[in-house]
Amino acid sequence: MTARILDGRATATAIKSELADRVKVLTDRGRVPGLATVLVGDDPASHSYVTGKHRDCEQVGISSIRKELPADVSQADLEKVIDELNEDPACTGYIVQLPLPEHINTNAILERVDPAKDADGLHPTNLGRLVLNVNEPMTSPLPCTPAGIVELLERHGVELKGKHVVVVGRGVTVGRPIGLLLTRREINATVTLAHTGTQNLGELLAQADVVVAAAGRPHMIRAEQIKDGAVLLDVGVSRVEDPETGKKKLTGDIDPAAAQKASWLSPNPGGVGPMTRAMLLVNVVESCERAEGILT
Ligand SMILES: Nc1nc(=O)c2c([nH]1)NC[C@@H]1CN(c3ccc(C(=O)N[C@@H](CCC(=O)O)C(=O)O)cc3)C=[N+]21
Numbered sequence: 001m002t003a004r005i006l007d008g009r010a011t012a013t014a015i016k017s018e019l020a021d022r023v024k025v026l027t028d029r030g031r032v033p034g035l036a037t038v039l040v041g042d043d044p045a046s047h048s049y050v051t052g053k054h055r056d057c058e059q060v061g062i063s064s065i066r067k068e069l070p071a072d073v074s075q076a077d078l079e080k081v082i083d084e085l086n087e088d089p090a091c092t093g094y095i096v097q098l099p100l101p102e103h104i105n106t107n108a109i110l111e112r113v114d115p116a117k118d119a120d121g122l123h124p125t126n127l128g129r130l131v132l133n134v135n136e137p138m139t140s141p142l143p144c145t146p147a148g149i150v151e152l153l154e155r156h157g158v159e160l161k162g163k164h165v166v167v168v169g170r171g172v173t174v175g176r177p178i179g180l181l182l183t184r185r186e187i188n189a190t191v192t193l194a195h196t197g198t199q200n201l202g203e204l205l206a207q208a209d210v211v212v213a214a215a216g217r218p219h220m221i222r223a224e225q226i227k228d229g230a231v232l233l234d235v236g237v238s239r240v241e242d243p244e245t246g247k248k249k250l251t252g253d254i255d256p257a258a259a260q261k262a263s264w265l266s267p268n269p270g271g272v273g274p275m276t277r278a279m280l281l282v283n284v285v286e287s288c289e290r291a292e293g294i295l296t
Pocket residue numbers: 048049052095096097098099120144250268269270271272273274275276277
C-alpha cells in the first residue's frame with residue numbers, strides 16, 4: 001500500500017478562497033482585517049516564514065504590518081512594540097515569530113499580547129480557554145498547527161472518533177495543545193503524548209492509528225515502527241545537509257519509507273505547514289468578525 005496524501009497545499013488554498021469571501025464582507029462594512037508580524041533578529045528561516053505569511057494575507061485581502069527588530073532588542077523595547085500593536089486599530093491580529101533570542105523572556109512577551117488579537121492562539125488566556133472548552137463555538141482563537149491538523153484530516157474524510165492518536169513531541173505550539181483539541185467530545189480521539197523521554201515509544205507507535213510526529217528529530221519515525229494502515233502526520237522540521245549536494249534541506253520527522261505502510265500521509269513540506277498558515281488567517285478573520293459581532 002502507498003499512502004494517500006493529505007494535501008496541505010490544496011486544502012490551504014481552498015480555505016484561503018473561503019476566507020477571501022469573509023474578508024470581503026468585513027471590508028464592505030469598512031473593517032479591513034490586518035495581521036501584524038513581529039520578527040526579532042535575522043534568522044533566514046524565520047524571515048522566509050514571515051514573508052510567506054504576508055503573501056498569504058495579500059491573497060485573501062488582509063492588510064499586513066511588518067515589524068522588524070534587531071537581535072539585541074531589549075525586553076522593554078520589544079514590549080513597547082507589543083503595546084503599540086495592542087492599541088493599533090489597523091492591527092486586528094498579530095504574531096510574535098518564535099523562537100525569540102535567549103535574553104528575551106518569551107512567556108512575558110506572549111502574555112503581553114492582547115488575547116483578542118492573539119493570532120497564534122498561544123496566549124495563556126486562550127490556551128486556558130482551550131483547556132476549559134469555552135471556545136466552543138469559537139469564542140477565542142485555537143493554536144494554528146493543532147487546528148490545521150484537525151481541519152486537514154476532516155477535509156479528507158479521515159475519521160478520528162475512537163482512534164488512538166500518538167503525539168510525539170511536547171512543544172507548546174503542537175504537542176501540548178493538540179490533545180486538548182483531539183479529545184473534545186465532537187472529535188473523541190484517545191491521545192497519548194510521547195516525547196524524547198518516553199521509554200516505550202516503539203510499543204506506543206505499534207498501537208497508533210494516527211501518529212502526529214512533532215519532535216523536530218529528522219526521520220525519527222521509521223516504517224517498521226508503525227501499524228499497517230496508520231495515518232501519519234509529519235509536523236516536525238529540521239534543516240539537514242543533503243549528503244549528495246551538500247546543501248541544507250528541510251527534513252521531516254517521518255522516514256519517507258513509512259509512507260509505504262501508511263493509509264494517509266501528511267508530507268513535509270506540503271502538509272501541515274501550509275495548514276498552519278491558513279489557520280493563522282482564520283484566526284485573524286475571526287477576531288475581526290468577533291469584534292464586528294458577526295461571529296459569536
Ligand atoms: N509565533 C509563531 N507562530 C508560528 O506559527 C511559528 C513560529 N512562531 N515560529 C516558527 C514556526 C514554524 N512555522 C511554520 C509554518 C508554516 C510552514 C510552511 O508553510 N512550510 C512549507 C514549506 C516552506 C519552505 O519551503 O520554507 C511546507 O511545509 O510546505 C513552516 C513553518 C510556524 N511557526
